[in-house]
Amino acid sequence: MSLSPEQLEAGLARRLAPAYLIAGDEPLLTQECADAVRRRARQDGFSEREVHYVERGFDWNALAGSLSSMSLFASRRLVELRFRTPGAGEGGTDLFARLAQSPPDDVVLLGMAPKMDRRQQQSAWVQAFVGGGVLVEARPVEPPALPAWIEARLRRAGLRADAEAVRLLAERVEGNLLAAHQEIEKLRLLYDQGDLDAERVRAAVADSARYDIFKLADAALAGDLGRALRILAGLRAEGLAIPQVLWPLVREIRSLVRLRWFLDEGMSAQAAMAKAGVWRNRAGMVQRAVARHDAAALRALARKAALVDRVAKGDLPGNALRLPPGLGGVRTTALADGWLELSELVIQLAGPVRRAA
Template structure:
């Protein structure tokens, strides 16, 4: 049978247990949750004992087979869990697993947990035997494009709500670490009101004691106060703020300004565009001044620069992310005429 994605596992478990389960993947949180679901379903079905084996090069597969085939006057339904950290099964293991799957005992359930399997491993006889008598759960990593949707689903499962900007910020902070994302959601659950997670709450949770904050940085840049914006950026860096959070705040504002600039060029009123872009009434004067100061082509350039900073932060291109953020802040503040090094020198010298 085809391998089962984790999101379909609970439905399959609801239809009944199979004799064996193989959970494979390199995403620890999703692997652990899949195993938890299998164990929970097995307990509900009367499997009251669990025998755990960590399989290494010296593992004696005969010990497993002897335990599986031994009978007791007080026999209990038992889960045999094999954790194979290196993902390798030798010839003895190959034969033992085939033997087990030929006639799996009714009172036993086999759970095998491994890292991502190679194509060669999936062609092995032991894998085919497990696939024939049981269920294979293949855990794939969550891609950056999938992460916002995954976070939105987890937030809803926690009984919370969040807007797309907040989810994007949370994704930027936790990309590549789903366990950290789940922990953040649990923490935010204690901080939010009316079950709604706002961007302010997420940004504040980054560093509650920070003397500088990303929203102050954005406002100073929009105001055209380059010197104050640079000072705030230095403060954020010194406080240990994640560069992805700073970039998120700047990029969000640049996208909003770009939408407004495009609308104004097409004859729409500022109030109408600002309202559709989610600009709060108290920020309209600040955003309006920035929209008059920055042209559409300049904002498109800033969006391209923000994309470059994102690649630098992720290690996809060489460079210093904080130097590039400095350039982005200066440009958003209206300083385009000088090169970035000269800009930084002129602003740091008083």
């Protein structure tokens, strides 16, 4: 069985399964899911807790012997397995398969592993582990879903927030759910059972957003220019070099150039995206991006990317940034030289097609 973190509490209310595997790199959700399993286990009398760290050379035979023996105090045990990597090897697969066939009455397994892709989730050891248990994927909350997630958390904390306050809070904690949790706790202490507006959030909440270069490319492809420029400013503030930020944008531009060529040759959208190597879960975003740009505009983007690279390396001087109307509030004033050129590239990629007069 597979559950989301939001579904886990309801699942635990129904019954305590013999095994839970929580996989993901989102610390807040991973910790909250593990704590929920621990609470239910304690309620059901699993008062003893063991923790094992699974890494190269782990002794699965010793663990099997421990699980088959009675606890020193004849109590029921929660046995936690902390996986360093998304793998358990043949020894772990065999042990989990036996436990799934005949789970011990006095043991509940709680596994915690890094993020797994679909192939890793289908591996023999994962299938054996959750054969009679539950897989919980602690995925990051994506930007479109973040405001609703924050609003639900605020309600749980007894706070009421207007739409602008929620939007501002989401903007300041994007990519950092642990910071979101901490800021909501702070707001609860400051304005217990109160109403929140943007001014209160602005005064109380620090900017703790975390961005990465791939989110920048996704925001530009999606046409979300304001968010793309915020991410760009955040990446520069974190000390990233322009070539690091540039390469995923170049990769996406090259993909769009190929896709546009296939489409202009009369190929169907589905066939063109398959031939261009576009992943299925990104198809909608990429299709919207290529619809905004014709072949000439995409070639201009490729030339602009080459220019950014040369400016960043000092081969050419940079130009002043030209922001589209309505984006004066985006934090770009601190950008200079190659970063200004890179900002223009992001603006052009996120914006509509620009045809020559």
